[in-house]
Amino acid sequence: MNPFEEKLRNALRRESAPEGFAEKVLTRVRGLPQPGAKPWQQFGAFFARPVLRWALAAAAVCLVIAAGVVHHERQERLRQEGEMARVQVRQALRIASVKLNVARKKVQEINRETPPSRL
Amino acid sequence: MTTVTLPQGEVALARSIRGDAAAFADIVQEHQSMVFSLAYHFLHDRGRAEEVAQDVFLRLYRHLASIKSEDHLVFWLRKVTCRRSIDEVRKLPKAPTASLEDIAEPAAESPNLDPLLSRGLRRMVASLSEDARAVIILRYQEELELADIAEILDIPVNTVKSRLQRSLEILREKFHRWAGDVQR
Numbered sequence: 001m002n003p004f005e006e007k008l009r010n011a012l013r014r015e016s017a018p019e020g021f022a023e024k025v026l027t028r029v030r031g032l033p034q035p036g037a038k039p040w041q042q043f044g045a046f047f048a049r050p051v052l053r054w055a056l057a058a059a060a061v062c063l064v065i066a067a068g069v070v071h072h073e074r075q076e077r078l079r080q081e082g083e084m085a086r087v088q089v090r091q092a093l094r095i096a097s098v099k100l101n102v103a104r105k106k107v108q109e110i111n112r113e114t115p116p117s118r119l
Numbered sequence: 120m121t122t123v124t125l126p127q128g129e130v131a132l133a134r135s136i137r138g139d140a141a142a143f144a145d146i147v148q149e150h151q152s153m154v155f156s157l158a159y160h161f162l163h164d165r166g167r168a169e170e171v172a173q174d175v176f177l178r179l180y181r182h183l184a185s186i187k188s189e190d191h192l193v194f195w196l197r198k199v200t201c202r203r204s205i206d207e208v209r210k211l212p213k214a215p216t217a218s219l220e221d222i223a224e225p226a227a228e229s230p231n232l233d234p235l236l237s238r239g240l241r242r243m244v245a246s247l248s249e250d251a252r253a254v255i256i257l258r259y260q261e262e263l264e265l266a267d268i269a270e271i272l273d274i275p276v277n278t279v280k281s282r283l284q285r286s287l288e289i290l291r292e293k294f295h296r297w298a299g300d301v302q303r
Contacts, residue, residue, distance in 0.1 A: 004291055005259065010233070011240035012160055012260040017151035018169050025147050025176045026140065034138040035183035 128189035136183050143183075147176055150193070153261070154200050160256045161204035163245035171207055175200050197261065198271045205249045243293045251286040254279055 001009065031050075128149065134142035154175050159168035178199055179186075186192050244255055250272075257268045265283070269276040 004294065005287070007236065007294075008240055008244075008255070008290065009259045009262070011237040012156075012244065012256060014152045014156040014260060015159055017155040017172065018165065021151050021155065021169065021172070022144055022147040025151075025173050026144055028173065028177055029140070029143065029180050032177070032180055035136055035143075035180055 132186060132189060132192060150196055154196055156260055157200040157256060158204050160260055161252055162207060167207060171203050175203055201253050201271060208249050239297055243290050247286055251282050254282045255286050258283060
């Protein structure tokens with residue numbers, strides 16, 4: 001190694017890592033799955049992370065609320081359809097009743113006009 | 120019956136793979152200076168170097184199961200740190216390269232004064248291209264042979280040789296100009 005290379009070696013000698021470096025790394029490592037873990041264990045550990053657990057809980061709550069809203073809307077639609085059907089049946093019965101009355105009156109008129117001897 | 124005792128590093132590695140956090144802490148303590156220095160000499164920025172070094176150890180933790188030995192661990196750390204540092208340099212907008220005017224600081228100081236000399240040389244190294252920088256840092260910080268550098272950087276030995284020679288020429292030229300400026 002010539003003198004210039006020696007200078008370069010001195011300039012590029014290793015430096016100490018900043019204070020608390022290892023602790024910071026270990027803090028970040030805590031949230032990770034165990035190194036030798038099987039894929040399914042890593043999958044489990046992935047979902048065991050606190051942030052993810054909160055996110056999953058929030059997602060579950062949102063899902064329950066959404067399911068409730070959908071169920072309520074469906075019930076409401078069924079109720080409205082039932083109400084509409086009831087109105088239609090009533091109207092049909094009223095029309096039928098009117099028609100029957102007309103027919104009954106016609107029959108009565110025919111009976112009155114026809115002499116009993118013709119019967 | 121003879122008992123085979125494994126070196127301390129191998130034991131810590133084996134225990135880390137089994138999930139022993141204290142053993143992994145030992146590995147971090149053991150190699151933090153190497154990883155941080157590689158990143159620091161690459162990036163010339165302590166904050167970014169620390170970020171890169173932390174990221175390298177997180178990657179190591181995820182890949183511990185694939186590490187076969189203490190030597191493989193050191194090789195892996197050097198390789199990943201170099202790659203990660205190159206990515207970091209390329210990711211950011213072109214950093215201002217150290218011009219000779221920037222390097223020449225107080226004219227009253229002698230270039231033989233070690234801290235000034237070292238600082239100047241580090242800035243000159245930081246002004247090289249990423250590929251050349253990697254070769255110089257691995258050669259003079261880690262004192263590796265050309266074949267080892269070639270393996271880490273995944274390039275032919277002859278390429279390492281030519282990059283090293285070319286980089287040394289550039290650095291020597293810059294250094295002489297700088298030394299002349301400081302002495303004037």
